[in-house]
Amino acid sequence: MARPPVIGYNDVESAVKTLREQHKPINPYQIRQLLGKGSEAKILYFLKGMDLDPEDMQTDPLTRRLAGLLKPVAMELREELSDQLEQCRAEFEQQLQQANNKANEQKNLAETLQKELNELKKLAQNQAETIEKQREAEKRQTAELASSHHQQELLRRDIQNQQTKLAEKNEQMQKLQANHQHQLTSLRDEHQQDKQEKRQLIEQLNQSIQQQAIHTQQEMASHQTTRQELRQAYEKLGASMEKNQSLSDQIVELREDKKHLEVELAEVRDVRLKQDEKIAELVDEIHLHKNVLKIYSSKLQEKL
Numbered sequence: 001m002a003r004p005p006v007i008g009y010n011d012v013e014s015a016v017k018t019l020r021e022q023h024k025p026i027n028p029y030q031i032r033q034l035l036g037k038g039s040e041a042k043i044l045y046f047l048k049g050m051d052l053d054p055e056d057m058q059t060d061p062l063t064r065r066l067a068g069l070l071k072p073v074a075m076e077l078r079e080e081l082s083d084q085l086e087q088c089r090a091e092f093e094q095q096l097q098q099a100n101n102k103a104n105e106q107k108n109l110a111e112t113l114q115k116e117l118n119e120l121k122k123l124a125q126n127q128a129e130t131i132e133k134q135r136e137a138e139k140r141q142t143a144e145l146a147s148s149h150h151q152q153e154l155l156r157r158d159i160q161n162q163q164t165k166l167a168e169k170n171e172q173m174q175k176l177q178a179n180h181q182h183q184l185t186s187l188r189d190e191h192q193q194d195k196q197e198k199r200q201l202i203e204q205l206n207q208s209i210q211q212q213a214i215h216t217q218q219e220m221a222s223h224q225t226t227r228q229e230l231r232q233a234y235e236k237l238g239a240s241m242e243k244n245q246s247l248s249d250q251i252v253e254l255r256e257d258k259k260h261l262e263v264e265l266a267e268v269r270d271v272r273l274k275q276d277e278k279i280a281e282l283v284d285e286i287h288l289h290k291n292v293l294k295i296y297s298s299k300l301q302e303k304l
Contacts, residue, residue, distance in 0.1 A: 008042070012046035012047065026047075096268070103272070106272075113283075127297075131300050
């Protein structure tokens with residue numbers, strides 16, 4: 001956001017009238033002394049707009065001589081400060097671009113974690129459906145067993161036929177038990193494999209979080225270096241201000257730019273903290289679904 005002008009055309013015009021009434025030379029230095037604010041370059045701009053040539057109005061030879069000696073020095077200092085400011089801005093823009101790239105990488109990582117979390121939810125839902133189907137199968141088996149007992153009661157008179165049917169039922173039960181044992185072993189193996197895959201996923205998440213923490217520390221160190229460079233540039237500006245009073249307004253602008261840079265750095269840090277919090281929330285949610293899967297597995301083992 002641009003700063004409002006310190007002085008205006010009317011201020012300079014009023015100062016010119018006052019100097020004429022006091023029979024003093026009209027030049028940027030005298031006007032600034034009278035107003036107590038504004039830069040000489042800005043005052044010179046307004047004087048040229050009034051069709052006044054400050055060089056012709058400097059009736060004091062000493063003032064003209066001093067202006068001629070100080071003008072090259074002021075121009076050189078102005079160019080040096082402009083180059084330093086441009087270099088600082090370029091370095092900050094590069095660092096800001098790097099920070100944005102890191103933020104995009106973290107965003108992509110968060111999206112990947114969200115997809116993996118959705119897959120885990122689907123897996124938990126599928127396992128719940130499998131458990132429900134097994135419960136229905138057990139109910140059907142229980143109904144079949146009840147029907148078998150009823151038939152045995154009706155066919156109690158025929159002992160030989162009953163023994164034959166009992167033998168057949170026993171054979172069927174053995175097959176069912178063998179099949180049941182096979183399914184139980186298969187479910188246990190799948191459960192162990194799921195636990196191993198989830199453990200590997202958690203380890204990968206921990207490694208990714210540690211890497212993000214290292215990158216964050218490196219970026220904070222880089223931002224600290226930038227602040228030190230800005231502080232050094234500020235010190236150089238302070239030294240230049242002692243050499244030439246006319247550069248005071250430019251130093252104020254540099255201070256404002258420094259504040260804006262620090263605000264932007266703070267915003268980058270806030271974005272980084274929010275993304276780290278989001279990753280932590282995703283990890284917690286994965287742990288929660290892992291516990292839900294453990295509960296379903298325990299219930300399945302109890303049913304079996």
